[in-house]
Amino acid sequence: MSSSEYFTIPLKKGTYVDLTRPITKYIDDVKVYGNSSDYQQALNELQRLRQEFIDRINEKNEKTLKSFYKYADQIVSLELKLPLAENQIRIKFKWQDAFPYLKSKTATALMLASGTYEKVCVLFNVASMATCVACQQKLDTDEGLKTAAKLYQQASGIFTYLQTIVPSVFTTTESTNDLQLETLSALASLTLAQAQDIFIKKAIQDSMKASLLSKLSQQCSLLYEETSKQMQSESLKSIFPKDFAGVSSVKQIVFQALAFYYDGLAYHEKKSFPEGLARLRQARDLMNKASVLLKPFPYAALQKLIENDVAKGEKDNSFIFHAIIPDGTKLPDVEKAVLAKPTPVENVKFSSDSVDLLERLLPLSVHQAVQKCEERRMSLVQTEIMKQREASNKLNNVLVTLNLPASIEDLSGAKLPKSLAEKSSKVRAMGGYQHLERIVNDLPTMLQKCKLILDESEKLLNEEESIDRQLRARYRHSWARSSSDALNRPMRDEIRKYRTAYNEALQADSVVRKRFATYRSAILLLSESDSDMERSLPPPNPAFANLANKKFVQDLQQLMVQVNQLKDERSKIEDKFKSTNIDFANKFMLAYKRDGAVYEESVSKSELDRVYGPLRELSAKNIATQDKLIKQIQLEEFKKQTSSTSSQRDAKLKELASAYDIFIELSATSDEGNKFYGDFTLLLEKFLTSIREFCAERNKEKDELMREMPEVPSQVPAVMAFHHAPPQTVCQCSFLFSFFRIFVQ
Incomplete structure (x- = not known):
């Protein structure tokens, strides 16, 4: 079967969107990424890559696929760094259904302001373009076979991965046909079957043992059977072209026939002639059935080979062995061997020479962690400043009540x-x-x-x-x-x-x-x-003039000096609380690069303790010193009050101090x-x-x-x-x- 007879997946058509303006606006708004002008060149290149991705969907070749890889890497990275969503960076991405020509109740195009939706559509097209390029490979060469198998497995990996993220995209609206979970599952199964198909072709060219070829063919038959079953389901039969399910069904029969054929040859190698001929008969019957279902029949040469081997076996049995040929259905099931596997694509770059255009942007998880830590920091600062000011109010109230220091400055x-x-x-x-x-x-x-x-x-x-x-x-x-x-x-x-x-x-x-x-x-x-x-x-009050030389007055004057020193120290502590900052972003980026996680709660606690711990201790010591000062002031003031009586002037001074x-x-x-x-x-x-x-x-x-x-x-x-x-x-x-x-x- 030639490469042109493998299925290619149609691509989604996208429309132009302006990425630069809304992202620039967001960078300016959040003020954590620096100046938006620093990113202008990168954003322009990102815009160019996307437009190229949109414009080149009809240019199905390896050069286009490499271009697709570059934009796919960028949008996967960008989605982790910027909140491309309806309620934040609102960019409306519009993509058409890859199967729009079929009758369906769902929309033929969908527009969503979602970075994840853009990523899904972009990856869908990468997988589709991979199948197109795989179908162009020369399957009579080792290089062509290797490339085709690699691309089909990559496509299967993408369609498998999309099934895990699509539910998070369509929470409030219905998806187009091509992005329904059942559709993606069928496409993943189809591309994986085609990859296994290519491996079998390579194994045949390499003259691998019949026992291995039978197992590979059995697995391929099961994959095509699953594909055909899914595509003929009630939910999908109106989405895919009929030949997708029909040809998959025929291929399931063909590869089952191949599994029996090579199993028969394996029996012959073990000198089990009757069982081998039984398997060859099964292979012949299935090939004849498949040839009726698909016209023209691309496996005619293989069908002829099997018929010849059956005829030779029948002849040898008639003239030589005279063996009773068992019923093939009574023989043990053919084992399977898995070679084709979906290529994991999560957290993997498609392009080896891809450079993250917006590398300096913080990953979204880091940005969110920085926000939470900044909230914790500001809450801590506000709490400490509030303690300081409450202490200051308490001290001022005591001093006003006692009319200090005015009452001891000019007693005359x-x-x-x-x-x-x-x-x-x-x-x-x-x-x-x-x-x-x-x-x-x-x-x-x-x-x-x-x-x-x-x-x-x-x-x-x-x-x-x-x-x-x-x-x-x-x-x-x-x-x-x-x-x-x-x-x-x-x-x-x-x-x-x-x-x-x-x-x-x-x-x-x-x-x-x-x-x-x-x-x-x-x-x-x-x-x-x-x-x-x-x-x-x-x-x-004339009585106050006699207090000037009293020791308790001198003690109060000395205590007022200490009060002023304490207030000066407190002002410096408050200024220090206000001016001290922490570079949370750098801390989180180190953890993110090392472990892929940010550990927001533990990092913020340790950093806040490290930076503000000494300040908090200094603040607590300052407030404790104040409490001792107040007790001393109240004691000395009591001595002064027992030596004199208050006056109207005293009351007025208190009012002015307040x-x-x-x-x-x-x-x-x-x-x-x-x-x-x-x-x-x-x-x-x-x-x-x-x-x-x-x-x-x-x-x-x-x-x-x-x-x-x-x-x-x-x-x-x-x-x-x-x-x-x-x-x-x-x-x-x-x-x-x-x-x-x-x-x-």
């Missing part, structure tokens, strides 16, 4: 206490009352803008989903695209996250305004000159809030733009489907759409927003 009351003068000077340097009032009043306006963007985003998704629901109800199974509620679920999750952030900011904003209103007059006084403040203070702490706190919170709202607004605007893009793409897709529908629904409004904002964008704003949480608590 002749002038403004030094600490209060320094606090007033700092307030004025920071813009004073007017600056704080302005930024506090700006917060509600900025917050309202965020709410409007969120409302608009949700409105667009609701409108697009409503239209899709109406059309789906109208056209039912004919409406062959993914449902909007399945696609926009991650987007709605993002909106819920953003709503939570908005509500927490709203609560924090309310607390800021209330605190500002409570201490408004005191903050206004702190913003005045030292002389104005001095005039506003009540006269001192106002200063509130001013510093509100200024920091409001500045951070301003930055948060600015970043949050930009984030939401980008999110809204992405939703509009999503709805526009869905609208375009809807219009294309509508043109294929039997009738056009009336009054279907236009819609808009979205490319999902990367999940880590919530993390980008969470650190800023944590200060609102800290303040509210």
Whole structure:
């Protein structure tokens, strides 16, 4: 049988898509891969390889197959690195059914925004092109036979592998005929049978022993039998051309005949003449049966050879042996020998000279692990900063209650206490009352803008989903695209996250305004000159003048020095927590290259302990030192209080000290809030733009489907759409927003 009489699998036709723009946008958005311009050349080459893959499906030769290998390697690698999906990098890949000319209820083409779908279709075409090239080989040469067997086994391996990943692709929509599990199974069986077929041809040319040839032929017969059975099943008989199942059925008979023929020769070699002739008769009968079923019959020469051997055997038995020939069906079954096996293709490069164009991109599993670790890191930092600030608030409350250090700086009351003068000077340097009032009043306006963007985003998704629901109800199974509620679920999750952030900011904003209103007059006084403040203070208690030289006052003054040192150290610790980062990506890549796994939980724990462990110990020591200081301060202050009585001036100084702490706190919170709202607004605007893009793409897709529908629904409004904002964008704003949480608590 010539190579042209082996089956080739038709190829799927694809359409042009722009890979460069959406991938570039994603790289810019996630900000973990560097500058997108660094990848431009690689992305352009990727685009060229795909277009070549699409354009050359009719050029069935080894050069085209090598080109197919290169793009297949790239898309397999790319799918592991980038989230090519409906709700992230939304690239709509459209591929036609490889068997579109047959009557079927399924779609003849399918468009999905799925990197796995693209990989499936690409690998399908690689397998199909492999069968085309295998059929072109010269089967009268060793090299041709080896190449054909290799390619058929590779095709079988691909079709087998596709069966494992196809279910994950078609979760919300039905696949085309060629990608149904039953179809892929039949194609895997057919190509494997053809590979075994080639091995038998090579074994015959190499004059292998008859016993081995019988076993090889038996296995080949079983493979063709399985292929024929699958292709004639109810689910597949309308998909494959009739000659696929018919010829497979004939080949099953032919190779069963060959198995009997060579088994008969093996019996003859063992001097078991009656059994050998019985097998030859079986082989002859099966060949005659096959020759009736297939015209023209490509095995006519082999049929003639078997008939001659049977005639010679009958003649020898009549004149020489006079043996009783047993019934061939009573003889032991012919054993089988497996040579052809599906070539494993998972995690294997097709092209030996293929270079990963986007090698610098992190694998998706590494990228996701980096995101999780960054969330853990930020949570740890926020927790530690919150502990520091709670400790600072506790210390400030104690000092304000005791009117320290103001009450021990100028016991005569002749002038403004030094600490209060320094606090007033700092307030004025920071813009004073007017600056704080302005930024506090700006917060509600900025917050309202965020709410409007969120409302608009949700409105667009609701409108697009409503239209899709109406059309789906109208056209039912004919409406062959993914449902909007399945696609926009991650987007709605993002909106819920953003709503939570908005509500927490709203609560924090309310607390800021209330605190500002409570201490408004005191903050206004702190913003005045030292002389104005001095005039506003009540006269001192004359009894305080006698305390200046007391030891407990000197001890308190020394303790205030330690308090300032402790605050300075705490500020440095907080800055260190904020500025320290960890290169998780490098750690995970080392593990990924070594073991193929990232071990996210164990790596993140060990790295966080290594980097932040010393800082946490330093922070805990600082807080413990503060607790000791507070006890000492309270003890010395008790001595001072037993020696004097409080005064109106003392109360006023306490109020101003509290106002200063509130001013510093509100200024920091409001500045951070301003930055948060600015970043949050930009984030939401980008999110809204992405939703509009999503709805526009869905609208375009809807219009294309509508043109294929039997009738056009009336009054279907236009819609808009979205490319999902990367999940880590919530993390980008969470650190800023944590200060609102800290303040509210």
